[in-house]
Amino acid sequence: MRLPSSQSPLRIVSIGGGNGLSTLLRGLKRYAKAGENVLDITAIVTVTDDGGSSGRLRRDFDVLPPGDIRSCMVALSADESLLSRLFQYRFSSGRGLKGHSFGNLFLTAMTHVTGDFSQAVKFSAEVLAVMGRIYPSTASNVYLEATLADGRKVQGETRISQSKSRIQRIDLRPRKPKPLTEALQAIAKADLITLGPGSLYTSVIPNLLVDGIPRAIASSPALKAYFVNLMSQPGETNDFRASDHVAALLRHAGRAYNRSLIDVCVVNTRPIADTVLRRYQAAAATPVENDIATLERMGLRVVATDLVRMGGTKFQAKVRHDQGAIGAVALELAQQGHRARLKLIS
Numbered sequence: 359m360r361l362p363s364s365q366s367p368l369r370i371v372s373i374g375g376g377n378g379l380s381t382l383l384r385g386l387k388r389y390a391k392a393g394e395n396v397l398d399i400t401a402i403v404t405v406t407d408d409g410g411s412s413g414r415l416r417r418d419f420d421v422l423p424p425g426d427i428r429s430c431m432v433a434l435s436a437d438e439s440l441l442s443r444l445f446q447y448r449f450s451s452g453r454g455l456k457g458h459s460f461g462n463l464f465l466t467a468m469t470h471v472t473g474d475f476s477q478a479v480k481f482s483a484e485v486l487a488v489m490g491r492i493y494p495s496t497a498s499n500v501y502l503e504a505t506l507a508d509g510r511k512v513q514g515e516t517r518i519s520q521s522k523s524r525i526q527r528i529d530l531r532p533r534k535p536k537p538l539t540e541a542l543q544a545i546a547k548a549d550l551i552t553l554g555p556g557s558l559y560t561s562v563i564p565n566l567l568v569d570g571i572p573r574a575i576a577s578s579p580a581l582k583a584y585f586v587n588l589m590s591q592p593g594e595t596n597d598f599r600a601s602d603h604v605a606a607l608l609r610h611a612g613r614a615y616n617r618s619l620i621d622v623c624v625v626n627t628r629p630i631a632d633t634v635l636r637r638y639q640a641a642a643a644t645p646v647e648n649d650i651a652t653l654e655r656m657g658l659r660v661v662a663t664d665l666v667r668m669g670g671t672k673f674q675a676k677v678r679h680d681q682g683a684i685g686a687v688a689l690e691l692a693q694q695g696h697r698a699r700l701k702l703i704s
Contacts, residue, residue: 367398368692371548371580373495373565375404375426378556378679382585383433383490385685390489391436397689399490400544401430402571404564406502406530409516411448411458415466422475422494424465426561431479432461436487445486476538491544495565498535502564504528515560521593528559528610534569542570548580549699550692553620555585555679558603559594566611576615579702581695583622585684588630588666588677592642600625601652623658624687625650626665626679634668634675661687 372382383401390397405422407413412423432442445461461482468478479492504512506523518525545551554562566572575582584607586600595603600623608616625648630638638644650660665687667680 366696367396368550368689368696369398369400369544369548369580370550370552370688370692371400371402371544372552372688373402373562373571373575374552374554374556375407375561375564376556377429378554378561378585378587379403379426380429380433381679381681382552382555382684382688383430385681385683386688387434387489388682388685389689397692399434400541400548401434401490401492402495402541402544402565403427403430403492404561405494405496406500406515406560406564408501408514411462413516414458415462416499419466419470420499421466421469422497422499424462425459427479427492427494428459428461428465430492431483431486431488434483434486434488434490434492436489441486476540491540493538493541493544495541495571496535496537496568498532500530500532500535500564502528502560503531504559519557519560519591519593524596525559525594528563528567530564530567534567537568537570537574542574545571545574545578545580548578549695550688551575551578551580551582552688553582553584553607554603555587555684557591557594558587558598558606563607563610566607572611572615572619575611576618579699581622581691581698582618582620583624583661583688583691584620585624585679586626586648587646588626588679589638589643589645595646596642597644599647599649599652601649601656603646604653604656604658617657620658622661622691623653624661624663624665624684624691625653627662628664628666630666630677631668631675634677638677661691663687 407423412425416423435442447460449455469475504518505527508523665683668675
């Protein structure tokens with residue numbers, strides 16, 4: 359695959375959270391390693407986690423949840439060896455320490471040293487020699503509130519993920535938190551903006567609820583791509599087709615931005631092995647149906663290719679996006695966006 363000249367780096371902004379965003383960043387990092395000034399990567403990460411180590415630190419120290427940010431830093435670190443392993447190290451015992459990762463504690467301490475979470479992320483990224491920039495989608499201390507199909511309201515990402523009733527709408531509290539200026543600037547300069555993969559309601563959509571981010575995406579001349587999840591997520595997207603994911607994104611971003619928020623949908627074509635599928639079905643998870651005709655009627659271009667990697671042991675295999683595959687797709691789309699951007703300038 360031909361990369362751009364050193365005078366013209368590809369600029370990719372990836373928006374999301376959780377394992378999906380980290381996987382995409384790892385796939386992109388290999389191209390950033392290919393040569394100086396070839397690829398410019400920016401990650402914009404949701405900060406609504408309230409479970410596990412992140413949730414405990416959030417409650418105990420009044421900091422933004424560091425977990426997803428930490429995972430992105432490790433994913434983009436120049437060398438995922440000793441330092442990265444240290445940041446991912448999770449204490450298995452110790453009063454007050456059990457369950458915490460070292461990286462989460464480091465980010466929390468750095469936040470108190472600098473007085474600013476965004477600065478803490480910047481300095482921590484320098485320690486790991488991160489090949490890109492990472493911004494929280496907002497510096498405000500926000501939490502999620504879901505309105506369910508039965509009319510109930512559920513607060514907190516953890517409780518929302520465990521809900522058995524279909525999610526009607528997700529909101530941030532307090533409403534319309536301010537974005538980071540640096541994140542908006544990166545969006546404006548991007549050749550490609552990616553949304554997902556990742557939990558629709560708790561990793562991807564929360565970023566679109568930050569004031570100004572949907573407008574910035576819609577206004578950017580970049581190509582915009584949504585990477586559809588491989589499997590439905592019990593409690594969030596039961597029976598969702600690819601078009602249902604897109605519709606939820608557009609609905610939460612606001613009608614004013616519907617025509618310019620997503621240009622391309624990236625979907626998987628590889629079937630999931632029956633042995634793995636049965637185990638997922640036992641947990642009420644099924645492959646996301648790629649209703650390509652519906653997506654095209656929505657005005658979207660569809661990129662359909664093999665994106666699956668089976669991780670884990672034979673009997674505990676997990677369905678995951680292949681980092682090499684989604685990285686290659688993102689790079690190709692960034693090149694298309696770059697060419698289109700140059701045409702606009704000329």
